[in-house]
Amino acid sequence: MPNVLIKGYKILRTVRVGQDFSLAEVEHKQSGIPDCLCGSHRLIHYDSYRRYIKHVSENGAIYHLNVKCKRYKCLDCGRVFRERLEGVRPYARHSERFKNRLVSEYARNVCNKAIVRIYRISASTVERAIHSRYEQKLKEQINYPCPEIIGIDEHTIHKGYKFATTIADLSHHRVYDVIKGKRHIDIAGALMSYKGRENVKVVCMDLSSGYRSIVRRCFPRAKIVADRFHVIRLVLYHFMEFCKSAQEEVKWKRSLTYPLRKRRERLKAQEMERLKSFFRGNPAIELAYEFKERLCGLLNKKSQTAKQCRDNIRKLRSTSKIVE
Numbered sequence: 077m078p079n080v081l082i083k084g085y086k087i088l089r090t091v092r093v094g095q096d097f098s099l100a101e102v103e104h105k106q107s108g109i110p111d112c113l114c115g116s117h118r119l120i121h122y123d124s125y126r127r128y129i130k131h132v133s134e135n136g137a138i139y140h141l142n143v144k145c146k147r148y149k150c151l152d153c154g155r156v157f158r159e160r161l162e163g164v165r166p167y168a169r170h171s172e173r174f175k176n177r178l179v180s181e182y183a184r185n186v187c188n189k190a191i192v193r194i195y196r197i198s199a200s201t202v203e204r205a206i207h208s209r210y211e212q213k214l215k216e217q218i219n220y221p222c223p224e225i226i227g228i229d230e231h232t233i234h235k236g237y238k239f240a241t242t243i244a245d246l247s248h249h250r251v252y253d254v255i256k257g258k259r260h261i262d263i264a265g266a267l268m269s270y271k272g273r274e275n276v277k278v279v280c281m282d283l284s285s286g287y288r289s290i291v292r293r294c295f296p297r298a299k300i301v302a303d304r305f306h307v308i309r310l311v312l313y314h315f316m317e318f319c320k321s322a323q324e325e326v327k328w329k330r331s332l333t334y335p336l337r338k339r340r341e342r343l344k345a346q347e348m349e350r351l352k353s354f355f356r357g358n359p360a361i362e363l364a365y366e367f368k369e370r371l372c373g374l375l376n377k378k379s380q381t382a383k384q385c386r387d388n389i390r391k392l393r394s395t396s397k398i399v400e
């Protein structure tokens with residue numbers, strides 16, 4: 077009778093633990109011997125090993141499966157490989173049915189903590205399961221053609237260990253795609269697969285030159301625009317580097333670093349005083365600060381006409397000569 081409960085697995089022994097949990101020792105019922113990647117059928121049984129998998133049976137009971145799995149050796153190419161289990165991804169410790177259950181619990185507004193307690197799993201497992209399902213759904217939903225104005229930006233996730241690159245649909249203010257990693261080859265591959273990429277008119281991105289060539293190749297008709305945030309960050313970076321090289325104490329004195337970075341209109345009275353007295357001994361830094369303020373002021377201007385832009389540039393040039 078228990079054979080019905082878990083499709084695709086032959087149950088050897090079950091032990092009931094508590095009300096909702098059962099331990100089961102099972103063997104995978106392989107439907108025919110698999111093929112090797114090289115296409116060969118000449119396989120021998122190499123050895124067996126055990127996998128521990130959490131699973132939900134057909135009638136909804138939770139099982140901790142102890143699965144006896146096989147490894148095969150190909151007689152033609154010598155490769156040793158594991159058998160694929162039905163409904164379980166390679167290396168996964170939870171079956172797809174189990175993950176579906178977690179997601180449906182989540183959809184019923186059961187909070188993560190309760191799911192963790194009921195199913196005896198870690199909070200990160202719950203989160204991973206939910207994320208992967210919703211990512212899948214999102215991918216299906218956004219299969220619309222590439223937007224005309226897009227933004228590209230890279231982020232770190234998992235406390236800075238992993239990278240992701242976000243493609244934003246800037247005309248509708250939503251995320252178009254998230255690409256895992258920041259390797260150029262991955263990003264180029266993903267961008268190349270977009271529908272209607274030749275219609276992209278504007279690509280907004282940071283100033284790193286690495287992506288530039290990829291973007292030119294993938295979006296041949298697009299203009300590349302550096303976004304305000306990244307330009308200002310670059311200006312601030314170089315300004316601070318200059319300050320540090322001109323005056324050693326900027327490196328370690330936070331009471332100077334913060335006000336130097338801040339826009340003038342946001343300075344508190346005491347910060348203003350501190351800067352003023354600092355500038356008295358460092359006139360070169362004061363000049364650079366003035367220039368930084370002008371440049372950032374300019375960069376923060378929105379919706380300018382072409383003529384206004386020309387005037388602004390002329391003004392900035394005339395002040396920058398003094399700095400030089």
Ligand SMILES: [Zn+2]
Pocket residue numbers: 112113114115116150151152153154155
């Ligand atoms: Zn082979």
